[in-house]
Amino acid sequence: IAGITQAPTSQILAAGRRMTLRCTQDMRHNAMYWYRQDLGLGLRLIHYSNTAGTTGKGEVPDGYSVSRANTDDFPLTLASAVPSQTSVYFCASSVEFRGDEQFFGPGTRLTVL
Amino acid sequence: EDKVVQSPLSLVVHEGDTVTLNCSYEVTNFRSLLWYKQEKKAPTFLFMLTSSGIEKKSGRLSSILDKKELFSILNITATQTGDSAIYLCAVFSGTYKYIFGTGTRLKVLA
Numbered sequence: 075i076a077g078i079t080q081a082p083t084s085q086i087l088a089a090g091r092r093m094t095l096r097c098t099q100d101m102r103h104n105a106m107y108w109y110r111q112d113l114g115l116g117l118r119l120i121h122y123s124n125t126a127g128t129t130g131k132g133e134v135p136d137g138y139s140v141s142r143a144n145t146d147d148f149p150l151t152l153a154s155a156v157p158s159q160t161s162v163y164f165c166a167s168s169v170e171f172r173g174d175e176q177f178f179g180p181g182t183r184l185t186v187l
Numbered sequence: 188e189d190k191v192v193q194s195p196l197s198l199v200v201h202e203g204d205t206v207t208l209n210c211s212y213e214v215t216n217f218r219s220l221l222w223y224k225q226e227k228k229a230p231t232f233l234f235m236l237t238s239s240g241i242e243k244k245s246g247r248l249s250s251i252l253d254k255k256e257l258f259s260i261l262n263i264t265a266t267q268t269g270d271s272a273i274y275l276c277a278v279f280s281g282t283y284k285y286i287f288g289t290g291t292r293l294k295v296l297a
Contacts, residue, residue, distance in 0.1 A: 107285070109287075114289060115289065116275070116287045116288055116289040116290055117230075117275065117277075117287040118287070119284050119285060119286075122284065132284060133284070133286075164229060164230075172218070172279075173218040173219035173221075173235075173237075173279030173285075174219070174235065175221065175232040175235055176221075176230075176232070176277075176285065177232070178229035178230050178231070179229060180228045180229050181228055181229060
C-alpha cells in the first residue's frame with residue numbers, strides 16, 4: 075500500500091441497506107477525515123479522528139458513523155442508506171490535526187436508489 | 188458561521204494566459220489556508236499559507252495570503268492544458284476543522 079486507499083471504488087446501494095466504506099493509510103498519520111463531495115457544495119467534512127481511539131463530528135455527520143480502532147483504518151458506515159447520501163466520498167489523512175496538508179484517497183462513488 | 192468563498196466559479200482561458208483565482212474567508216481563529224488541485228479524482232496539495240505577505244511559489248504557480256483583508260490568491264502563469272482542473276481552497280479554523288470552498292473550475296484551451 076502506498077499512501078491512502080479506499081474501497082470500494084464505486085457502489086450502487088438500495089435505500090435502507092447498511093454500507094461500510096473502507097479507508098486505509100500506511101503513512102502513520104494521526105489524523106484522518108471523511109468528506110463527501112457534491113456538485114455545487116464542495117467538500118464537506120462528515121467525521122474526523124485526531125488520533126486512534128477518538129473521533130469527532132464534522133459539518134454533516136447525520137446518518138454516518140465512524141470508528142478508529144487503530145492508526146491505519148478509518149471506516150465510514152451508513153447504517154440505513156438514503157438517496158440523499160448519493161455522493162462521492164473521500165477519505166483523507168494528515169500528520170496531525172493542526173491544519174497541515176491533507177492527503178486524499180481516490181474516492182468512492184456511492185449511489186443510493 | 189465559518190465560510191470560504193472562491194471566485195470565479197469557472198474560467199475558460201487559452202494556453203499562455205495568466206489566471207488569478209480568489210479565495211476569501213470568514214472563520215474563527217484562523218490557523219492556515221491550503222490550496223488543492225483536483226483533476227479526475229482526489230485533490231492534490233499545492234500550497235499551505237499561514238503568514239501574510241509571504242509568497243509561496245512552485246514553477247508557474249504562486250500564492251499569497253492577506254490575513255488583514257481575509258483572502259488569498261492563486262496565480263498561474265503561462266497556462267497549459269494540463270492546468271485544467273478544479274482548484275480548491277480550504278481554511279483550517281480553531282474549531283478543528285477544514286472548511287472548503289466550492290472551487291474554481293479552470294479550463295485551458297489549446
